Amino acid sequence: LLCGLPAAGKTSLCSRFTEAAPWRLTSALGRAGLRIRRLRTWHVCFDAVLSELMTARGVQAFDPSLWHESRERIVAAIRDQ
Numbered sequence: 001l002l003c004g005l006p007a008a009g010k011t012s013l014c015s016r017f018t019e020a021a022p023w024r025l026t027s028a029l030g031r032a033g034l035r036i037r038r039l040r041t042w043h044v045c046f047d048a049v050l051s052e053l054m055t056a057r058g059v060q061a062f063d064p065s066l067w068h069e070s071r072e073r074i075v076a077a078i079r080d081q
Helices: 010-019 022-031 046-057 064-079
Strands: none
Touching: 046 064
């Protein structure tokens, strides 16, 4: 889970992380002495989920209830994996 300030580069970092094949990461971790047999990555962009909800509901300004609903949807999607 990666959290941070807006426009800090979280999405860019996650995109690069998931694009780099997981085997590259496990290989690098192995060289660091960590033996990981399997690694799964997900890139779930909170902003995209929130934007989709705002568009679907016709909301143009920040709405705390949609922020909470977006978070709940993401948590549920990850939990179901």
